[in-house]
Amino acid sequence: MFANYSGKYDNYKKKTILPSGFLGFFIYTLVMVAMAMVLPDMAIDAKGDKIIIIIGLVAIWRYSWGLLHFIRSLIYRHIVFPRYRARVDAGIEYLMPSKVYLMVTSFRINSETAIRSFRAAINEAVNCGVPATVVASLVELADERLVIQLFKAINTPERVKLHIVRVPGTGKRDGLAQAFRAISRDMPPDDAVVAVIDGDTILLDGCVRRSVPFFKLMPNLGGLTTDEDCEVKAEGFICSWLSFRFAQRHISMSSWSLSKKLSTLTGRMSMFRASIICSKEFINEVEDDHVEHWRFGRLKFLTGDDKSSCYHLIKKKFDLLYLPDVLVKTIEHPPSPSFMKSSTMLLMRWSGNMLRTNSRLLVLGPRTTGFFIWWCLLDQRVSMWTALTGPMFVVFMVIKYSISFVYIFIVWIALTRWIMALMLLSSRPVLDWRYPFAMYFNQIYGSFIKTFVLFRLNIQSWTRQKIKLKLDKNSGNERLTALYSHLFHLISIVLFILVVGYISGFFKYPEGIFSLNYII
Amino acid sequence: MSNKIVLDNKVHETDSSRQYIRLPLLAHIEIDSITYNISNLSSGGLSIKNFPKTTLGKVINVKLILPFNNFSMDLNLSIEAAHISGESIGFKFINLNKEKISTINHVISSYISGDVLKSEDVLNIMSRENFVNMRKNNKSITIEEGKKTSRISRMLSYYIIYAVGLFAALFIIVNIVESVFVLESNYAYVNASTITINSKFNGVYKNLLSKNIKEVKKGDVIAQVISNKKTMYVVSPCDCYIINRGIRSGDHIPKNYNIFTLMPIGNSLWVTVLIKPENIDRVNIGDSVFITIAGQDNKVRGRVQSISIKHRNGRNSIYMYDGEIRDAVFIDVALSQAVSPNFVGRPAKALFLFFDFIKQKEA
Numbered sequence: 001m002f003a004n005y006s007g008k009y010d011n012y013k014k015k016t017i018l019p020s021g022f023l024g025f026f027i028y029t030l031v032m033v034a035m036a037m038v039l040p041d042m043a044i045d046a047k048g049d050k051i052i053i054i055i056g057l058v059a060i061w062r063y064s065w066g067l068l069h070f071i072r073s074l075i076y077r078h079i080v081f082p083r084y085r086a087r088v089d090a091g092i093e094y095l096m097p098s099k100v101y102l103m104v105t106s107f108r109i110n111s112e113t114a115i116r117s118f119r120a121a122i123n124e125a126v127n128c129g130v131p132a133t134v135v136a137s138l139v140e141l142a143d144e145r146l147v148i149q150l151f152k153a154i155n156t157p158e159r160v161k162l163h164i165v166r167v168p169g170t171g172k173r174d175g176l177a178q179a180f181r182a183i184s185r186d187m188p189p190d191d192a193v194v195a196v197i198d199g200d201t202i203l204l205d206g207c208v209r210r211s212v213p214f215f216k217l218m219p220n221l222g223g224l225t226t227d228e229d230c231e232v233k234a235e236g237f238i239c240s241w242l243s244f245r246f247a248q249r250h251i252s253m254s255s256w257s258l259s260k261k262l263s264t265l266t267g268r269m270s271m272f273r274a275s276i277i278c279s280k281e282f283i284n285e286v287e288d289d290h291v292e293h294w295r296f297g298r299l300k301f302l303t304g305d306d307k308s309s310c311y312h313l314i315k316k317k318f319d320l321l322y323l324p325d326v327l328v329k330t331i332e333h334p335p336s337p338s339f340m341k342s343s344t345m346l347l348m349r350w351s352g353n354m355l356r357t358n359s360r361l362l363v364l365g366p367r368t369t370g371f372f373i374w375w376c377l378l379d380q381r382v383s384m385w386t387a388l389t390g391p392m393f394v395v396f397m398v399i400k401y402s403i404s405f406v407y408i409f410i411v412w413i414a415l416t417r418w419i420m421a422l423m424l425l426s427s428r429p430v431l432d433w434r435y436p437f438a439m440y441f442n443q444i445y446g447s448f449i450k451t452f453v454l455f456r457l458n459i460q461s462w463t464r465q466k467i468k469l470k471l472d473k474n475s476g477n478e479r480l481t482a483l484y485s486h487l488f489h490l491i492s493i494v495l496f497i498l499v500v501g502y503i504s505g506f507f508k509y510p511e512g513i514f515s516l517n518y519i520i
Numbered sequence: 521m522s523n524k525i526v527l528d529n530k531v532h533e534t535d536s537s538r539q540y541i542r543l544p545l546l547a548h549i550e551i552d553s554i555t556y557n558i559s560n561l562s563s564g565g566l567s568i569k570n571f572p573k574t575t576l577g578k579v580i581n582v583k584l585i586l587p588f589n590n591f592s593m594d595l596n597l598s599i600e601a602a603h604i605s606g607e608s609i610g611f612k613f614i615n616l617n618k619e620k621i622s623t624i625n626h627v628i629s630s631y632i633s634g635d636v637l638k639s640e641d642v643l644n645i646m647s648r649e650n651f652v653n654m655r656k657n658n659k660s661i662t663i664e665e666g667k668k669t670s671r672i673s674r675m676l677s678y679y680i681i682y683a684v685g686l687f688a689a690l691f692i693i694v695n696i697v698e699s700v701f702v703l704e705s706n707y708a709y710v711n712a713s714t715i716t717i718n719s720k721f722n723g724v725y726k727n728l729l730s731k732n733i734k735e736v737k738k739g740d741v742i743a744q745v746i747s748n749k750k751t752m753y754v755v756s757p758c759d760c761y762i763i764n765r766g767i768r769s770g771d772h773i774p775k776n777y778n779i780f781t782l783m784p785i786g787n788s789l790w791v792t793v794l795i796k797p798e799n800i801d802r803v804n805i806g807d808s809v810f811i812t813i814a815g816q817d818n819k820v821r822g823r824v825q826s827i828s829i830k831h832r833n834g835r836n837s838i839y840m841y842d843g844e845i846r847d848a849v850f851i852d853v854a855l856s857q858a859v860s861p862n863f864v865g866r867p868a869k870a871l872f873l874f875f876d877f878i879k880q881k882e883a
């Protein structure tokens with residue numbers, strides 16, 4: 001019989017009534033309550049009202065948006081998706097495709113991780129029960145030898161094949177494109193499904209068999225992705241931060257999927273119809289994706305292949321789906337031992353991918369993307385600024401009135417993040433006391449990074465290969481471009497400070513200065 | 521190779537930098553009785569962390585020890601320092617014979633497969649080995665020029681952005697300058713020396729002046745207060761302006777009720793300005809002030825005449841302004857031009873300008 005799906009969230013080993021990390025979170029709650037009990041009088045004073053009202057208007061918008069996503073994700077995971085799953089389970093033999101391709105890309109991945117990843121992919125190819133081909137897109141001979149040895153070590157039936165594609169190390173997009181072409185040359189049947197898997201992703205038991213039937217169930221489905229959990233090869237705060245991000249992803253993706261659209265088809269593991277994968281247009285889009293930027297000219301994308309594939313499918317009006325009950329495990333190797341360096345590099349890459357593709361999705365319009373998705377995309381551009389309004393208001397209040405506002409703000413943030421951490425319980429059975437800090441760090445520092453990257457979309461780098469898109473810094477044109485980037489960034493910061501200051505009453509029409517004409 | 525495995529090479533081996541699988545096996549090397557743990561082992565070499573400083577190309581004779589459950593395998597090898605990266609040094613095996621290559625390969629294969637390694641098993645694995653280094657690609661990837669928007673529209677966009685940015689920056693700077701050099705009053709009103717006439721007893725008020733009359737002469741009878749037993753005649757004590765007469769004829773008024781507020785003709789008006797006590801150090805006697813009176817478009821200049829933290833009539837210094845109860849500093853400002861007596865009591869706004877050149881000019 002086929003493997004039953006199990007082992008979801010194996011990271012959380014303790015099986016107790018209380019969620020994992022409850023004690024730490026309880027202590028956090030006590031500290032927060034204690035802080036709230038010693039709030040200065042100003043917190044309930046007239047001036048305190050001002051800060052809460054002003055921040056509150058922005059906060060109401062932000063928090064109501066978060067609440068909307070939360071409610072939508074609950075509806076999707078508990079009402080809508082179970083119906084899909086029931087239909088799949090009832091007719092699974094009929095809904096299985098005639099062939100499955102598991103395409104794994106690997107470059108300079110730690111050998112242990114690569115072994116686990118390929119072994120899992122090969123095992124899934126065996127367990128899915130239909131003809132399957134594992135397509136390994138590789139750069140180095142070492143990886144080729146590893147994959148061949150693994151394949152030989154596992155007793156695979158005749159219907160499971162291994163296809164190795166060796167490509168030059170010019171980037172993941174090229175590797176994907178070559179592998180897609182290799183699949184295309186294999187002339188897959190119309191109903192075949194291709195899973196695109198990163199070399200540091202481990203498919204858990206039953207992942208393929210529980211995912212591929214959706215393509216026959218939904219004729220307009222173009223691609224799908226699944227839930228992810230991470231195993232971080234590091235210690236410290238980065239583990240909590242990544243864990244929080246995946247928990248939040250689970251909620252966001254579920255919310256988006258209710259509209260049968262997604263913001264990205266995660267490169268770690270996504271599935272597509274083979275007919276889409278093999279289309280020349282799709283392959284070209286993945287291999288040679290670019291945008292025309294009014295300042296930078298043609299911006300060729302190096303990273304963000306997941307965004308390119310998602311854009312293509314949305315443009316072609318395919319449906320996209322998120323499977324909340326199918327889990328893959330990703331092995332995270334932070335690019336640096338330092339949390340700040342790692343998070344900065346990762347945030348810059350993720351933000352850059354998002355910002356480079358976000359605008360063209362907006363241009364498609366709400367008729368193509370759906371109104372809610374289009375609004376989410378717009379919110380992505382706005383939220384980087386609204387997230388910074390709170391701290392900015394506090395700065396003005398401190399200058400104008402009293403430093404006590406810092407304390408009031410800290411308590412407010414502690415409370416709101418406490419609530420949001422509780423909401424994450426619906427995503428993961430974890431109550432980590434570090435989640436509120438990870439949330440706020442993600443929000444504020446992430447916003448700083450986004451505003452920085454927004455004006456420097458031409459800077460792209462891979463984190464694993466430590467290669468950057470080299471700009472010829474000696475060229476006068478490039479130096480001028482960089483200067484303009486700094487200048488526009490500075491102007492945007494000034495405008496932001498002005499708008500926030502004006503709304504908070506810190507800045508006003510300078511009547512006094514204009515009175516000088518009475519003297520001069 | 522089985523027909524289940526397809527090789528689809530799009531690259532020559534010389535373009536690959538790593539040809540051997542690297543594994544974190546629990547092995548170590550021994551040099552002159554000193555043991556160093558290996559961080560990675562492959563068929564082509566090994567890497568060690570925290571190895572004493574060495575130079576690239578240096579050849580070292582070592583004993584490679586591969587420990588297993590029931591036995592260990594020692595191999596005498598020569599290694600050459602191939603690259604140094606941070607704390608880690610990579611060594612490549614040199615002058616390995618086929619037997620040692622096969623042994624290392626067998627250990628690695630078994631590790632990958634998860635097989636139990638038997639000491640008597642030796643697997644002869646053929647591998648393609650290529651000692652040509654990867655060609656370095658010194659070309660930088662340049663951004664394609666592609667299509668750019670026309671130069672004119674781009675420059676126009678730049679100028680608009682600069683203009684907006686400049687305006688925003690100036691606005692902020694001016695606000696900062698104003699916060700340093702300008703002080704705005706929290707509250708102000710037009711004040712004057714007045715005479716109040718109050719009723720001496722309860723009674724009915726009767727007005728003896730027409731509505732249009734604003735000035736009275738000394739001795740004019742201007743109103744009556746009539747009770748059951750007596751009549752009070754209100755007589756103007758001076759040549760005065762009528763500031764306030766808020767009662768209608770026929771109204772019943774109590775004792776000590778304010779019937780009239782009069783201002784003697786010839787008395788000047790001034791403006792009383794309230795500021796927060798923390799700003800008291802910024803204001804001095806003689807400072808220039810610019811007053812805007814409610815209902816007037818133009819500003820009136822004035823000078824600070826007096827500064828006090830208590831009200832003139834000795835009342836408590838706690839006053840309300842901006843809807844809050846706070847202490848206040850009272851500043852009397854003499855106006856440089858005459859203001860109509862009709863403005864007595866009207867709210868105003870005062871601006872103190874602390875620029876040095878103003879003070880010099882005033883001086």
